[in-house]
Amino acid sequence: xxxxxxxxxxxxxxxxxxxxxxxxxxxxxxxxxxxxxxxxxxxxxxxxxxxxxxxxxxxxxxxxxxxxxxxxxxxxxxxxxxxxxxxxxxxxxxxxxxxxxxxxxxxxxxxxxxxxxxxxxxxxxxxxxxxxxxxxxxxxxxxxxxxxxxxxxxxxxxxxxxxxxxxxxxxxxxxxxxxxxxxxxxxxxxxxxxxxxxxxxxxxxxxxxxxxxxxxxxxxxxxxxxxxxxxxxxxxxxxxxxxxxxxxxxxxxxxxxxxxxxxxxxxxxxxxxxxxxxxxxxxxxxxxxxxxxxxxxxxxxxxxxxxxxxxxxxxxxxxxxxxxxxxxxxxxxxxx
Numbered sequence: 001x002x003x004x005x006x007x008x009x010x011x012x013x014x015x016x017x018x019x020x021x022x023x024x025x026x027x028x029x030x031x032x033x034x035x036x037x038x039x040x041x042x043x044x045x046x047x048x049x050x051x052x053x054x055x056x057x058x059x060x061x062x063x064x065x066x067x068x069x070x071x072x073x074x075x076x077x078x079x080x081x082x083x084x085x086x087x088x089x090x091x092x093x094x095x096x097x098x099x100x101x102x103x104x105x106x107x108x109x110x111x112x113x114x115x116x117x118x119x120x121x122x123x124x125x126x127x128x129x130x131x132x133x134x135x136x137x138x139x140x141x142x143x144x145x146x147x148x149x150x151x152x153x154x155x156x157x158x159x160x161x162x163x164x165x166x167x168x169x170x171x172x173x174x175x176x177x178x179x180x181x182x183x184x185x186x187x188x189x190x191x192x193x194x195x196x197x198x199x200x201x202x203x204x205x206x207x208x209x210x211x212x213x214x215x216x217x218x219x220x221x222x223x224x225x226x227x228x229x230x231x232x233x234x235x236x237x238x239x240x241x242x243x244x245x246x247x248x249x250x251x252x253x254x255x256x257x258x259x260x261x262x263x264x265x266x267x268x269x270x271x272x273x274x275x276x277x278x279x280x281x282x283x284x285x286x287x288x289x290x291x292x293x294x295x296x297x298x299x300x301x302x303x304x305x306x307x308x309x310x311x312x313x314x315x316x317x318x319x320x321x322x323x324x325x326x327x328x329x330x331x332x333x334x335x336x
Contacts, residue, residue, distance in 0.1 A: 040242060040294045047241035051234045051302050058230025059089060059307065065129065065223040069122035072211040075112040083314040084108050090311025093304045107318040121207035126220065133224040138256050145249050231255055238302055242295045250285045257281035274300060 063085035067078045075081075084104040091100030105123055109116035236251035246254070258277045275296040282292035 038294075040298050042243075043294075043298060044241045047237050048298070048302065051237040051241060051299075052306050054230050054233040054237060055303055056306060056310070058227045058234070059085060061223055061227040061230060062126075062130075065220050065227065066122065066126045068216055068220055068223075069125050069211045070108070070112075070119070072213075072216065073118045073122050073207055074114050075108060075119070075122075080108060080111060080318075083317050084111075086307060086311045087315040087318060088311075090308045090315070093308055104318075111318055118207045121205075122211060125208055125212050125217075129217070129220045129224045130227075133221060133228055134256075134259060136225075137228060137252070141249075141252055141256055145253050228255075234302060235299060238299045239295050242291065242298050244282070244287060244291045244295045246282065246285075246287060246295075250282065250287065253285060254278050254281040 060082060063082040064078055066085060067075075067081035070081055084107055087107065088100035088104035091103050092098055093100075101123060105116055105119045108114075109119045112119075232248075232252055232255050235255050236246060236248055239246040239251060239254075257280060258274055260277065275293065278296035278299070279289060279292045282295070283289050
């Protein structure tokens with residue numbers, strides 16, 4: 001019997017990543033780097049501090065949003081969600097393909113003594129809120145803001161995707177309420193890997209259906225919009241810190257353009273790709289290219305350095321200490 005050899009996906013990743021970096025290198029040759037770094041060096045320190053605060057605030061909002069679903073899955077407390085969110089964001093700045101998200105799922109599952117399938121389900125629903133609100137902003141902006149041709153072609157697909165997400169969410173909620181036992185675990189003691197994988201998938205589906213109530217989703221979507229507002233503020237304030245005369249509409253355009261690549265990170269923290277897409281959006285609005293390069297790097301510093309420091313400081317708290325309770329909280333001691 002002939003054995004089918006499947007292509008190694010890692011080669012495809014390296015080829016695409018290498019081609020992307022090559023294109024970025026060609027584009028970088030046209031930048032006046034002396035002028036760009038001069039704009040960074042003379043940036044307004046007060047506005048930079050405001051941009052840092054807005055960025056950190058948006059991450060705290062994301063953590064609180066995730067905690068809504070974690071609480072429903074049996075993981076109590078907001079502190080664990082905040083610590084894991086910052087630690088995961090720090091790792092995402094070092095790894096490709098959102099590796100920090102996988103790490104925070106494992107860390108929270110171990111710290112709270114719950115199934116990783118349950119934690120993964122909470123993160124999946126949380127990410128769905130992020131995606132849905134991004135599409136809402138994209139479709140809305142596409143009506144009032146002239147988009148670059150690279151993004152304008154996605155107006156109709158974006159609207160169709162948003163409609164599909166809403167219909168799928170309602171359909172899934174309707175199905176789960178009428179088939180409460182359809183996702184029951186497989187027979188206990190089943191030794192095969194396939195059976196364990198099926199049981200894991202059933203737990204994932206069941207938890208997703210349980211936590212995604214209408215009230216919780218509405219609250220999470222509102223928090224997602226608030227988090228996007230914090231990112232919008234970060235982009236806009238950082239632009240003015242480096243004297244780039246961006247309007248709020250242009251800053252929103254830059255935010256949407258940059259985050260069009262958030263599903264696939266070809267480089268750690270999307271470094272290089274982030275700058276390329278930001279400059280694409282800024283120059284399409286008629287802004288100076290070299291100043292846009294300076295702002296793109298400034299935003300990267302604002303988003304990465306403080307988050308890296310906080311994430312590294314909070315990461316040790318995710319290691320489960322001896323005697324921790326099943327809810328992930330430290331045992332309370334009485335007496336002196």
